[in-house]
Amino acid sequence: MEQAKARVEAIEEKLRALEEREARLLSQMTTQPSYADAVRNAVPRTSEAEHARAVSSPRRTRKRKAEGTFPDVEREKNERLSRREKERLRVRRAPEVVVALKREAEDLLSSAMPGKRRHKTLRIGVRQAIRQYGMEGLKAIVAELLQLSKHGLDVLEPVHVHTLTKKQRDGIIPSFMFVKENHDASGALEKIKARMVAGGNEQDRSEYSDCSSPTVATEAIFLLAAEAARSGAAVATIDFPGAFLNASIPDSDPHTYVRINRSLTGLLAAVDKRMKQFVKDGVLVCRLKRPLYGCIDASKRWYDHLCEMLSELGFEQNAYDACVLRKVSRTGEP
Known part of the structure; x- marks a missing residue:
């Protein structure tokens, strides 16, 4: 246990060092002088009289060096560009290192506390999920699509894109398939669960006057727990499967359209035959009759x-x- 804690602390130190280095690199990239500034500083300024004499005098061309490059300015430009490219690569690689270290810290914490319930959520494509989880991944994805089709809650209504107005076409949002591993208390894999999510971050908030739901206050939870303990009342929790899908979107409200791509389109057309005639170039557009996870x-x-x-x-x-x-x-x- 102590070794795991020490390892986590060491990883946290590395994360802080990486974040400081990333901030320093970004600061250097934004404060470095540009190539135009270097050229202006390299070329000496001339007075108006000298400029007039230079214009009136016969033009003389300067011979280039044998290698065919300008002497100092061109070399400084190439060096500066190479330095900037190296800094960009370092900054681009830094988040990947941070993610890897965070995953290592999570694995160490999970191994140190085996009784803690663990979940693993991956945002991956349909093909990758099938490659990684095999038939179990395919079953989870098909079960989610069945729930969204006419055989389930009838969430998706396919439409032809050419029948939509320009505003409706511009408001089409993407959709993604999330694959989640559910583990039991001992850490063993319980099941693979898939969930279709809408990219609600691309929705126009001005069309929705009220899109925020209240959350329970911590004090209210404490008071209810104290009252239940005082009166000896039973306490239980309830899980609503596909909670958001139980609500509906009235026809009078602004319509929400989602775009379904490639492999997911083929699976959805196999599950719900009516979708096939609306697929164009591997893309399917549907109107939501019920809100998907991710909608604002x-x-x-x-x-x-x-x-x-x-x-x-x-x-x-x-x-x-x-x-x-x-x-x-x-x-x-x-």
């Missing part, structure tokens, strides 16, 4: 849907915390 309004729509569902069951929203709902039984006890 997904969490707010799920919150509104959940509150409406709990309200129908007799729960009342707390006046001080919008994430706390309470239901009083017939006996008068909460």
Whole structure:
């Protein structure tokens, strides 16, 4: 345990050193003089009289050296460019080293605490997921596509791109497939899970007046835990599979269109036959009938849907915390 902690501390020191070096390199790159400044400094300034004499005098050309390059300015330019290219390569490589060290630190922490539940999330393409996980990866991806198709929650409605307006075409956002490893308490692999996510960072926020959902306050959790302990109430947690997909997007609201590419398009067309006629050059565009993970309004729509569902069951929203709902039984006890 002590060796693992010492190793983690050493890795953290390396990370800090790399971050300092990256900041220093970026500062040097932004403050270095440009080639134009070097040329201006290398060429001496002349007075107006000297300039007039030079213009009126017959033109004389300067012979180049045997190697065919300008003497000092050209050489300094090449040296400066080579130095800048080296610095760019170092800065480009620095994040990769940081990521590798962070992964090593996570592995050490996981091995030092085997009882801690671990998750591994990879943003990879469909082909890479199938190569890495084989049939289990393919099953996870197909299960996610089935959930999104007409055989599941009917989330995707295919459209022809030429039927969309220019504003709608400009608002098409990308989609990605996330593959996640679920581990049990002992660290053993439980299952492979795939999830389709929308690139909501490219959505126009001006079209959504309210897209933020409230979060429960820490004090509210402490108070509820204390009240449950005092009254001897049962405490439980519930997981909603595909939570955001349970909400819907009304037709009156702004439409959200996603772009599905290449291998994922072929799998989706195999799962849902109606998609095939809408595929063009390996690309499929669909309108979302339900919010995908990643959409900027997904969490707010799920919150509104959940509150409406709990309200129908007799729960009342707390006046001080919008994430706390309470239901009083017939006996008068909460």
